[in-house]
Amino acid sequence: MADINTINKDFADLFNQGKQLLMEGSSEIMNENRSKAFQDFERLGVPTRANENYKYTNLIPAFDHPYNVNLRYLKVDVDLNEIFQCDVPELDTNMVLLTNGWFYGNNKQLLELPKGVIVCGVQEAAQKYPEIFNAHYGKYAKPGEDGIVALNTALAKDGLFIYVPKGVVVEKPIQVVNLLRSDRDLLATQRNLFVIEENAQAKIIVCDHTLTHHKYLSNSVTEINVAENAVFDLYTLQNQHLNSVILNSTFIRQDAHSNVLTNTISLYGGTIRNNHHVLLDAEYCENNTYGMYLMDHKQHVDNFTCIDHAKPNCVSNEHFKGVMDDEASGAFSGRINVRRDAQKTEAYQSNNNLLLSNEALINTKPQLVIDADDVKCSHGATVGQMDEDALFYLRARGIDEKEARQMLMFAFAHEIIEKIRVEALKERIDELVDKRLRGEISKCNTCAVACNH
Amino acid sequence: MLSIKNLHVSIDGKEILKGINLEIKPGEVHAIMGPNGAGKSTLAAVLAGRDLYEVTEGEITFQGKNLLEMAPEDRAKEGIFLGFQYPIEIPGVSTVNFMKTAVNEHRKHKGLEPLKASDFLKLMRDKKALVEIDSKLTNRSVNEGFSGGEKKKNEIFQMAMLEPKLAVLDETDSGLDIDALRVVANGVNKLKTADSSTIVITHYQRLLDYIVPDIVHVLYNGRIVKTAGKELALELEEKGYDWIKDENKK
Numbered sequence: 090m091a092d093i094n095t096i097n098k099d100f101a102d103l104f105n106q107g108k109q110l111l112m113e114g115s116s117e118i119m120n121e122n123r124s125k126a127f128q129d130f131e132r133l134g135v136p137t138r139a140n141e142n143y144k145y146t147n148l149i150p151a152f153d154h155p156y157n158v159n160l161r162y163l164k165v166d167v168d169l170n171e172i173f174q175c176d177v178p179e180l181d182t183n184m185v186l187l188t189n190g191w192f193y194g195n196n197k198q199l200l201e202l203p204k205g206v207i208v209c210g211v212q213e214a215a216q217k218y219p220e221i222f223n224a225h226y227g228k229y230a231k232p233g234e235d236g237i238v239a240l241n242t243a244l245a246k247d248g249l250f251i252y253v254p255k256g257v258v259v260e261k262p263i264q265v266v267n268l269l270r271s272d273r274d275l276l277a278t279q280r281n282l283f284v285i286e287e288n289a290q291a292k293i294i295v296c297d298h299t300l301t302h303h304k305y306l307s308n309s310v311t312e313i314n315v316a317e318n319a320v321f322d323l324y325t326l327q328n329q330h331l332n333s334v335i336l337n338s339t340f341i342r343q344d345a346h347s348n349v350l351t352n353t354i355s356l357y358g359g360t361i362r363n364n365h366h367v368l369l370d371a372e373y374c375e376n377n378t379y380g381m382y383l384m385d386h387k388q389h390v391d392n393f394t395c396i397d398h399a400k401p402n403c404v405s406n407e408h409f410k411g412v413m414d415d416e417a418s419g420a421f422s423g424r425i426n427v428r429r430d431a432q433k434t435e436a437y438q439s440n441n442n443l444l445l446s447n448e449a450l451i452n453t454k455p456q457l458v459i460d461a462d463d464v465k466c467s468h469g470a471t472v473g474q475m476d477e478d479a480l481f482y483l484r485a486r487g488i489d490e491k492e493a494r495q496m497l498m499f500a501f502a503h504e505i506i507e508k509i510r511v512e513a514l515k516e517r518i519d520e521l522v523d524k525r526l527r528g529e530i531s532k533c534n535t536c537a538v539a540c541n542h
Numbered sequence: 543m544l545s546i547k548n549l550h551v552s553i554d555g556k557e558i559l560k561g562i563n564l565e566i567k568p569g570e571v572h573a574i575m576g577p578n579g580a581g582k583s584t585l586a587a588v589l590a591g592r593d594l595y596e597v598t599e600g601e602i603t604f605q606g607k608n609l610l611e612m613a614p615e616d617r618a619k620e621g622i623f624l625g626f627q628y629p630i631e632i633p634g635v636s637t638v639n640f641m642k643t644a645v646n647e648h649r650k651h652k653g654l655e656p657l658k659a660s661d662f663l664k665l666m667r668d669k670k671a672l673v674e675i676d677s678k679l680t681n682r683s684v685n686e687g688f689s690g691g692e693k694k695k696n697e698i699f700q701m702a703m704l705e706p707k708l709a710v711l712d713e714t715d716s717g718l719d720i721d722a723l724r725v726v727a728n729g730v731n732k733l734k735t736a737d738s739s740t741i742v743i744t745h746y747q748r749l750l751d752y753i754v755p756d757i758v759h760v761l762y763n764g765r766i767v768k769t770a771g772k773e774l775a776l777e778l779e780e781k782g783y784d785w786i787k788d789e790n791k792k
Binding site for chain 1: 590591592613614615617618619623624626629630632633634635639640643644647648651683684700704
């Protein structure tokens with residue numbers, strides 16, 4: 090097994106040797122960020138467990154593998170639009186496909202988007218809309234603080250760009266389907282940028298999928314700026330096979346009176362690490378950060394969250410719930426910063442876990458750093474087993490043990506599903522989670538939101 | 543209908559029931575009374591199949607079948623209903639979904655098709671009216687945030703939905719004000735048929751003014767120490783349990 094120094098050196102070699110390809114086709118601002126981020130990476134490296142923030146997730150086995158890296162967009166040999174066709178009429182979305190971190194070249198044109206809304210690849214956006222792009226790219230992610238964010242910034246070539254102009258409401262959710270599809274083991278880097286302007290509204294549903302059985306390491310970073318009075322939802326459904334590693338870092342900045350809801354649902358995957366950073370950068374923001382993880386076998390999930398109350402009078406609600414079975418392991422880390430002048434902050438956090446086996450493991454760590462004196466903050470973490478009294482109560486009415494367990498697990502998870510603000514999606518997720526808890530979904534080759542292929 | 547012979551039950555190695563014998567025929571109402579800690583609730587839980595308790599000796603047959611070999615859900619489907627002393631709150635499970643699942647399990651057991659949604663809702667409405675339960679309660683999660691009285695009414699509502707052959711009501715009267723007690727007792731009486739039997743477990747006689755027993759047993763220290771007609775309940779109300787304790791010291 091390679092040690093961390095060898096892994097870091099391999100990336101340095103990749104960067105130096107591939108520099109020309111990396112720079113090619115990328116805008117000046119991307120390449121500036123790239124060079125700086127690479128220096129950060131050389132200093133930070135791939136995080137190890139010696140890093141307090143990665144104490145519970147060992148990334149060395151994830152990185153210790155000869156992955157292929159595509160520094161150029163490779164043409165896809167089939168029509169992915171044909172492969173993915175959504176068959177659920179009630180979940181009517183604007184669908185856009187990405188393949189191995191790249192904006193898919195043959196995406197259908199989204200004809201129903203309101204005027205001025207832009208959905209395209211990051212490379213394209215950097216060229217066509219430089220004023221918007223340059224004002225936001227690299228402004229929210231922090232490659233100087235996390236080696237995998239630095240690595241993403243150093244290697245990033247493409248991803249998804251979404252722009253919603255001032256005052257525009259995108260009523261239909263935008264559904265982003267990230268497909269990992271390769272005939273070789275692959276490291277995919279994806280860099281997204283979503284800009285939601287003043288008083289605009291949008292809902293984005295992101296579905297992560299593996300289409301072939303190769304080993305994948307997906308390292309994505311998403312930057313999101315939500316301007317004054319804007320409303321933004323981000324639903325992330327993670328559903329990959331057991332041989333995949335998902336590193337997913339999201340950086341959200343909110344302006345005054347904005348309202349953001351995120352819900353990260355990890356259904357399946359080998360190793361999942363979600364870094365979720367929220368900066369409440371003006372007064373009267375509302376942030377709702379929710380998440381759910383359903384893990385079994387030897388799966389591992391780690392949700393690392395940081396809600397930064399930089400300004401007064403903001404409210405944040407954070408709730409993560411998990412069901413862990415077999416030898417699954419996981420961690421939740423919830424940091425809340427309330428800065429010195431962020432008076433009248435309300436910040437609430439909880440993390441509840443249901444352990445179904447003796448081998449399942451969860452580490453949960455609330456971390457509140459409060460430097461203001463007029464705040465309302467609370468946090469709570471629970472780790473428990475199935476409630477035997479409730480189980481008996483259901484069985485005493487004639488419901489068999491398996492179904493009774495199912496009902497209780499589902500009820501536990503449902504609290505998080507309930508927060509979804511897209512009615513049709515809520516129903517779909519209910520169904521999906523029900524199936525997942527029944528063990529009827531192992532990995533999902535079809536779209537989690539019921540797309541057929 | 544129900545036959546209990548020489549039933550011994552332990553929990554964590556401590557013997558709670560020390561040889562219970564009880565015969566219940568179709569249509570009979572039996573009251574089991576006794577001081578706290580006598581083993582009344584243990585008997586109810588063992589009948590329903592709670593696995594915290596270990597049956598060390600004896601047998602229970604229900605309609606000719608060996609009850610002790612059956613899982614709790616199978617006992618329920620065979621027609622045993624336990625009205626819990628402390629009904630459990632189950633956040634996130636709706637009463638509608640809970641009852642629909644339970645009713646359809648019972649139907650499947652009888653070889654019947656699941657109820658259509660509209661038929662099920664009609665059944666709910668009818669039974670709610672029968673037991674005078676507030677409609678709002680069944681729109682919520684099972685027992686969540688219910689008062690003590692509402693929880694007990696919900697037990698009787700579930701009983702109405704499942705139409706058991708043998709209802710075991712474990713201290714259904716505890717913590718009920720007199721109005722709620724009447725509602726609960728009326729419900730039980732309305733649900734009574736000529737063939738169905740009831741075991742009413744209670745500490746006090748008051749419930750038995752409304753649900754009139756054919757036979758009253760006194761359970762003390764893990765044994766049935768006295769069996770008589772309904773007048774025994776009145777005697778216990780008047781004299782308390784001390785004379786029973788004294789008698790059994792001798």
